[in-house]
Amino acid sequence: xxxxxxxxxxxxxxxxxxxxxxxxxxxxxxxxxxxxxxxxxxxxxxxxxxxxxxxxxxxxxxxxxxxxxxxxxxxxxxxxxxxxxxxxxxxxxxxxxxxxxxxxxxxxxxxxxxxxxxxxxxxxxxxxxxxxxxxxxxxxxxxxxxxxxxxxxxxxxxxxxxxxxxxxxxxxxxxxxxxxxxxxxxxxxxxxxxxxxxxxxxxxxxxxxxxxxxxxxxxxxxxxxxxxxxxxxxxxxxxxxxxxxxxxxxxxxxxxxxxxxxxxxxxxxxxxxxxxxxxxxxxxxxxxxxxxxxxxxxxxxxxxxxxxxxxxxxxxxxxxxxxxxxxxxxxxxxxxxxxxxxxxxxxxxxxxxxxxxxxxxxxxxxx
Numbered sequence: 001x002x003x004x005x006x007x008x009x010x011x012x013x014x015x016x017x018x019x020x021x022x023x024x025x026x027x028x029x030x031x032x033x034x035x036x037x038x039x040x041x042x043x044x045x046x047x048x049x050x051x052x053x054x055x056x057x058x059x060x061x062x063x064x065x066x067x068x069x070x071x072x073x074x075x076x077x078x079x080x081x082x083x084x085x086x087x088x089x090x091x092x093x094x095x096x097x098x099x100x101x102x103x104x105x106x107x108x109x110x111x112x113x114x115x116x117x118x119x120x121x122x123x124x125x126x127x128x129x130x131x132x133x134x135x136x137x138x139x140x141x142x143x144x145x146x147x148x149x150x151x152x153x154x155x156x157x158x159x160x161x162x163x164x165x166x167x168x169x170x171x172x173x174x175x176x177x178x179x180x181x182x183x184x185x186x187x188x189x190x191x192x193x194x195x196x197x198x199x200x201x202x203x204x205x206x207x208x209x210x211x212x213x214x215x216x217x218x219x220x221x222x223x224x225x226x227x228x229x230x231x232x233x234x235x236x237x238x239x240x241x242x243x244x245x246x247x248x249x250x251x252x253x254x255x256x257x258x259x260x261x262x263x264x265x266x267x268x269x270x271x272x273x274x275x276x277x278x279x280x281x282x283x284x285x286x287x288x289x290x291x292x293x294x295x296x297x298x299x300x301x302x303x304x305x306x307x308x309x310x311x312x313x314x315x316x317x318x319x320x321x322x323x324x325x326x327x328x329x330x331x332x333x334x335x336x337x338x339x340x341x342x343x344x345x346x347x348x349x350x351x352x353x354x355x356x357x358x359x360x361x362x363x364x365x366x367x
Contacts, residue, residue, distance in 0.1 A: 028269070028271055028325060029269070029270050029271040029302075032271070032302070032317070032318065032321050033302075033303070035317060035321075036303060036306075036314055036317060036318075039313070039317070041303070041306060041310040041313060041314050042303065042305065042306055042310075043307075043310075044101070044102065044103060044104055044307060045307040045308075045309050045310070046102060046103060048307065048308070048309050049093060049096065049097075049101075049102045049307075052089075052093060053093060053116075056086055056089050056090055056093070059082075059086050060083075060086050063079050063082050063083050063086065066079050067079050067227065068227070071227070072228065072229060072232070074232065074235075076228065076232060076236055077235060077236060077239045079236075080235075080236045080237070080239035080240040080243070081239055081240070081243045083240045083243075084186070084239070084240045084241070084242070084243025084244040084247060085243060085244075085247060087120065087121050087122075087240075087244050088243075088244055088247040088248050088251070088292075089292065090116050090120045090121050091116075091117070091121045091123070091248060091292075092251075092292025092293070092294075093112075093116055093292075094112075094113045094116040094117040094120075094121060094125065094128070095113075095128075095132075095292065096292070096293070096307070096308060097109045097110070097112045097113030097116065098110075098113045098117075098125070098128060098129055098132065099304045099305050100305045101305055101306065101307045101308065102307075110125075113125050113129075114126075114205065114208070114209070114212070115212075118193075118209055118212035118213050118216065119212050119215070119216050120216075122190055122193070122213065122216050122217055122220070123189045123190060123192075123193045124192070124193030124194075124196045124197055124203075124209055124213065125209065126196060126197070126203045126204050126205065126206075126209055127192055127193055127196035127197075129204075131146050131147075134146050135147045136301060136304055138273075139256055139273065139274065139277040139278065139301060140256050140259060140260060140261045140262055140277040141261075141262045141263075141264065141266060141273075142156065142261060142262065142263055142264045143264040144264065147256065148256075148261065150162070152170075152174075152181060153171075153174050153178060153181075153345060154171055154174065154348055154349065154351075154352075155257070155261065155345075155348060156261060156348065157348055157351035158351075160174075160348050160349055160350075160351040160352045161351045161352065161353065162353075163352040163353055164353045165353075167352075168352040168353040169352075171349045171352035172346075172349045172350060172352045173346065173349060174345045174346065174348075174349040175341070175342035175343060175344070175345035175346030175347075175349065176342065176346065178253070178341065178342065178345055179246070179249070179250070179338075179342075182245050182246045182248075182249035182250065182253075183241075183242040183245055183246050184241075184242075184245060185244075185245030185246070185248060185249045186240075186241035186242065186243075186244035186245030186246075186248070187241050187245065188245070189245070189248070190217065190241075193213055194213060197209045197210045197213060198210070221237070224236055224237060250338075251290075251291050251292065251294050252294065253337075253338070253341055254279060254281055254295075254297075254332075254334065254337035254338065254340075254341065255278060255279060255294060255297040256277055256278060256279065256297070257340075257341045257344060257345070258279075258337075258340040258341050258343070258344035258345075259276070259277050259278065259279055259330065260276055260277055261277075262277065271302070271327070272327060274298065274301035274302050275298055275301075275302070275318075275322055275327055275328070275329060276327070276328060278297040278298045278300075278301050278330070279297060279298075279330045279331070279332060279337060280295060280296060280297055280298050280299075280315065280329075280330065280331040280332075281294075281295035281297075281331070281332065281333065281334050281337055282295075282331055282332065282333050282334075283295055283333075283334070287334070288308065288311075288312070292308070293308035293311050295334075296311035296312065296314070296315050298315070298318060298329065298330075299311050299314045299315050299318050302314075302318060319331075
């Protein structure tokens, strides 16, 4: 198989000269931003977020009440799944607060985001802020975007080629394994949070985050094992973490995976860098709720502090603007995006090293 057939999608960028027949790239984005601002789409919608937080808190109260009333019953696993969904929705609110979408005050957003992320969800707000800020500045740029760094999954053929042994076997099939592995992502997010706050790196409000995370996880585990038999307790936690990780991963995965990956030294203007590396998901208000506004990934990257309720209107403007300026604008259904992600990861995975289950004799006979 040729190297080109497993490479990430490539986009050819047309250089734009200031004052030429096309607008200066900087002016292009400024014009779109001015239109968005004049339409009032950057104004905060604090009432919406208060409503969402209230609905989720009532739902959380219902799960807690049901948990207490059910007692020793395997129906508790249904509540565990519901809890995983609710915590993911809380994570969406923390994400939006980190982008300054909720309040005018940066301090108020940080207080809300840190409280929801650490006390409710159980992940480090500082870890998220550091990682996610780097991603937004350099989406899908090799060596700059932490979301495409090599982990269990390889996003470039160069990384896939480094895989050896059993890891190589898994890498070749990473597209098919991607969503099952997301069942472990919830646990991974908690571990990364603790590694961050107890690590040597700089952490804003370190001791506050340590107190929040330890209190939250400690209280959660204590209540589970005080109320349920040990086997059922582990099952409850396992289901909750599995649903949480799968839901989080399934919400973020369609946004950039399978979109063009740019070289480390790519010189691409802000507008094209954000649009060409992002993918929108078609839908309606139910999709908006399910994905926490992440289905408008292009608009979210162009205007990261835009409140969720304004993204749909902004999409109409941004899409028309991109069509006018001949900038490819990608939009698919959710199921199509998952198919693209799986196929792309499998193509990249084919660059992995030898299969540990290959028979050397059979291999030599086939030459």
